[in-house]
Structures are given as C-alpha cells and as structure tokens.
Amino acid sequence: MSSGNAFNETHAHRGDQPIDMAELRRYRQGAGAPAAELESAVGQARRVTLSWSDGRSGQFPLMWLRDHCACDQCRHPMTRERLYKLLDDPLWERFEGDEALASLEFDARSLTLVWQDGHVSRFDAGWLYQRCPGEELATLLPTPTPWRAGFAPEHVEHADFVGDSEGRSRWVSALLRDGLVMLDRGPCELEEVSRIAESIGPMRSTNFGGRFDVRSVPNPNNAAYTAIGLELHTDLPNWRQPPDIQLLYCLENDAEGGESSFADGFAAAEILRAEKPDAFRVLSETPIDFRFQDDGHDIAVREPVIDLDAEGRPREIRFNNWIRDTLSLPLDRIEAWYDAYRAFWQILRRPEGRVELTLAPGQMVAFDNRRVLHGRNAFDPNTGKRHLQGTYLDLDMLQSHLRVLSR
Ligand SMILES: [Fe+2]
Incomplete structure (x- = not known):
C-alpha cells in the first residue's frame, strides 16, 4: 500500500449487525453511543486514517489496531480479557513498514483488516470513534468540583x-x-x-x-x-x-x-x-x-x-x-x-x-x-x-x- 490509498475502498452499508468488541460500555451507533458513520478508511505506511460523517478523523497505528483485535482468538470470549500477545507475533517487525496489512475494507459501521498472516480483525466503527488517538474517551465519571460559598449537598x-x-x-x-x-x-x-x-x-x-x-x-x-x-x-x-x-x-x-x-x-x-x-x-x-x-x-x-x-x-x-x-x-x-x-x-x-x-x-x-x-x-x-x-x-x-x- 505504498501507493497511499491502495486500500481506500468504499462499500455499501452491510446492515445492522453490530460487531462484538468484547466491550460492555456502549459504543454501537444508535444505542446512546456515537451516531457518526464511517466515511473513509485509508491505509498508508504504518497507519490507517479514518473519517466519520460528523467531521472527526483520526489515525490509528497498525500495531494498535492489531493489538486491539477483538476476535475470539485475540480476546477471551467469556472474560473479555486480552489473549493476543504482541511479543509472540511474527508480524510485529512489519508494522513499522507497509507490509503487515493485506487488505482493508469498510462500510458505515465497520472496518475489516486482513493481515499478511491471514488473520482477520473486524472493528465496530463506533468503538473506533470513541477511541480515536488524541480524542479523550469520555470518562462517564463526574469531575470532582470544589464547594463554593453556599454549597449544599x-x-x-x-x-x-x-x-x-x-x-x-x-x-x-x-x-x-x-x-x-x-x-x-x-x-x-x-x-x-x-x-x-x-x-x-x-x-x-x-x-x-x-x-x-x-x-x-x-x-x-x-x-x-x-x-x-x-x-x-x-x-x-x-x-x-x-x-x-x-x-x-x-x-x-x-x-x-x-x-x-x-x-x-x-x-x-x-x-x-x-x-x-x-x-x-x-x-x-x-x-x-x-x-x-x-x-x-x-x-x-x-x-x-x-x-x-x-x-x-x-x-x-x-x-x-x-x-x-x-x-x-x-x-x-x-x-x-x-x-x-x-x-x-x-x-x-x-x-x-x-x-x-x-x-x-x-x-x-x-x-x-x-x-x-x-x-x-x-x-x-x-x-x-x-x-x-x-x-x-x-x-x-x-x-x-x-x-x-x-x-
Ligand atoms: Fe471520623
């Protein structure tokens, strides 16, 4: 993908089947989570750049994407804990270049990456939206606020x-x-x-x-x-x-x-x-x-x-x-x-x-x-x-x- 946008493909929306990201917090579109749809995905060098319909865009390093694969082999389907071990991944050295990724597909609600070793990683677009590098994932917790004069509990x-x-x-x-x-x-x-x-x-x-x-x-x-x-x-x-x-x-x-x-x-x-x-x-x-x-x-x-x-x-x-x-x-x-x-x-x-x-x-x-x-x-x-x-x-x-x- 040294040509820059070799994997910039567009696909029609494939339906409402959400992708299980082994995550209990809400991330699916329409369920109180991001409403924006994925509009483009471009693989370039060692990153994938994504853009959503509300104007947000972000770059995701390939090694980050591989590390966060949520398939049953990479995340335990019951405990949701990480099974993937970057230390044992023979592809790891290649994430720095542009050879680790074999293909990239996306639609409004998902991103699919096929790695050179044949492993397939699917991501929910709302989940990625929440975790855009540089954007803070909202904490869900209120900020401690000092009392002002007249404060009443x-x-x-x-x-x-x-x-x-x-x-x-x-x-x-x-x-x-x-x-x-x-x-x-x-x-x-x-x-x-x-x-x-x-x-x-x-x-x-x-x-x-x-x-x-x-x-x-x-x-x-x-x-x-x-x-x-x-x-x-x-x-x-x-x-x-x-x-x-x-x-x-x-x-x-x-x-x-x-x-x-x-x-x-x-x-x-x-x-x-x-x-x-x-x-x-x-x-x-x-x-x-x-x-x-x-x-x-x-x-x-x-x-x-x-x-x-x-x-x-x-x-x-x-x-x-x-x-x-x-x-x-x-x-x-x-x-x-x-x-x-x-x-x-x-x-x-x-x-x-x-x-x-x-x-x-x-x-x-x-x-x-x-x-x-x-x-x-x-x-x-x-x-x-x-x-x-x-x-x-x-x-x-x-x-x-x-x-x-x-x-
Ligand atoms: Fe006390």
Whole structure:
C-alpha cells in the first residue's frame, strides 16, 4: 500500500449487525453511543486514517489496531480479557513498514483488516470513534468540583436509591462530584448501612472492623466512641491507604448536641494556596507522622497533610489532630510547619466553607474521606440516645457502580 490509498475502498452499508468488541460500555451507533458513520478508511505506511460523517478523523497505528483485535482468538470470549500477545507475533517487525496489512475494507459501521498472516480483525466503527488517538474517551465519571460559598449537598430519597437506577446514579454522581451526599428517609433498621454498602461493593475493613457503631461506650479506644466533640478530621490518615468513602447511617439521634459538620479539604487547600502560598508549600511538601496505637495495633505512616498529584492539584487531605504523632522535623522547620498547619486549620473552621446538619434517624450521609473532613459537636448522653452505624467503601467500587449503571 505504498501507493497511499491502495486500500481506500468504499462499500455499501452491510446492515445492522453490530460487531462484538468484547466491550460492555456502549459504543454501537444508535444505542446512546456515537451516531457518526464511517466515511473513509485509508491505509498508508504504518497507519490507517479514518473519517466519520460528523467531521472527526483520526489515525490509528497498525500495531494498535492489531493489538486491539477483538476476535475470539485475540480476546477471551467469556472474560473479555486480552489473549493476543504482541511479543509472540511474527508480524510485529512489519508494522513499522507497509507490509503487515493485506487488505482493508469498510462500510458505515465497520472496518475489516486482513493481515499478511491471514488473520482477520473486524472493528465496530463506533468503538473506533470513541477511541480515536488524541480524542479523550469520555470518562462517564463526574469531575470532582470544589464547594463554593453556599454549597449544599444533594439529597436523594432512600426509596429512589433502592428503587431505580436513576436515583442511584444521582447519588453516586453527587458523591463523586461533591464528595458529600445525603440519603433521606430510609428505614431505622440495624445493618441498613451494610446492605447499602454491599449493593455497591465489599465493605472496606479496618482495625475498627468492617462495620462500626458510633455511640459512647465505656473504655473507648477512639474519640468517636465518646460523647466529646470531634474536631474536623479525616479518618485513618495513619494508614498508607485510608478508606476512600465513608457511610454514616443514623439510627437514633435524640441526645442534645451531636450536630455533624463537613468541610471540603480540596477547596480549603486551594484557599490556602491563594492566601498563603508558603504555608501551602510547607503542608504539601513536608511528610509528617500519623499514628494509632492500642493494645493490639500500632499503625503508622509518614505523609504530608496535603498530597498533590502530578499536576499539582490536591489529591488527598490527611488531617486528624488526635492521631498526629510526634512532630519529627529538623529544628529549623518546626515553627514554620506549625504556622502552616494553624493557617490551614483556620480556613477549615471558616463557617462559609462548612456544611452543618443534624442527622435524622433513617438518614445517611456519605462522603469522600480523603477529600472532605467531618466532625461533630459534643452531645449529652444523659439527654437521649445517639447511635450511628458506619462503614467504608473503596472509590473503585463506587466508580465501577456508576459505569455499570450507565450501560
Ligand atoms: Fe471520623
């Protein structure tokens, strides 16, 4: 095909039979996926250039196309996992030149490649459209969005959550976007929180178990099991991977006090960066020690309070004043670290950035524990009962849930 368009052939549309790409996400035209039709396909040197009816065009390297063949020999028909091994392909060296491809055909909805070794690869045009190199494959997941002044969490009715996928999608989307969402008017039943969690994924266990009770108990090993107020914090920052998502389900709440409060750690970090860049740098560049100890455990990690991703955006907040361990820093950095920590804490305390609410029996709050801080006011256990049940979930399970719901 050194002539440039030796395989630029046009064929009439051959019907609606979709090509199975071993992919559960929607990609077929007309099923909520790309509506554009394939208009041309040109094999040239080591790539195939495709154009669609809406103007999109893209180049696909031959080696990429061969690697993504979805036939039963190249993808396991049950698991959909890749069987093709580029390392063992004798054709591989020839993908760099123009000899690997024997012929190319296409119609509005498919591309068929015949390789020099006789192997045939068929691609659905909508699937290729979604995966055009240089075009981002839409993630299906909402972008985390910092709270602005006046932010209020979305509320979803428990009946809508369990009853239809729309209510469930709305709840998951709000949690991924805002890091905080409410579920209202559920049953006051023990373990309802476990049923909700397990409808999404396995509960994430910690040294406090898979599912925990929040109420005042004798001889507590954790401040949450007392009646004292809890300053804003993230749970278990002393773990290498703290739990991602926390669910707190209210069963009883008639004691005086005990109001819950939340603050967006990512938004607070951005405010700190804007107002006190030096403090932001100190908290994001200085690992400190977090540690929990009781008779059977000593769980410790050294990480910064504000962890940044490769682009410099906050990825995780670790803030929990009562399990901060000895501050072990060089002498000339100790005062600067305390100043920065105080500045961040003051921003977190600002009323305009906080959400305060009183959980009602049958109400559940869910939040991103690695982004949103939570706390509660002291309550008086002599005025009534307060009982919450909680558990944790991995973010992977939440994202997976939304992708499955969108199929
Ligand atoms: Fe907590």
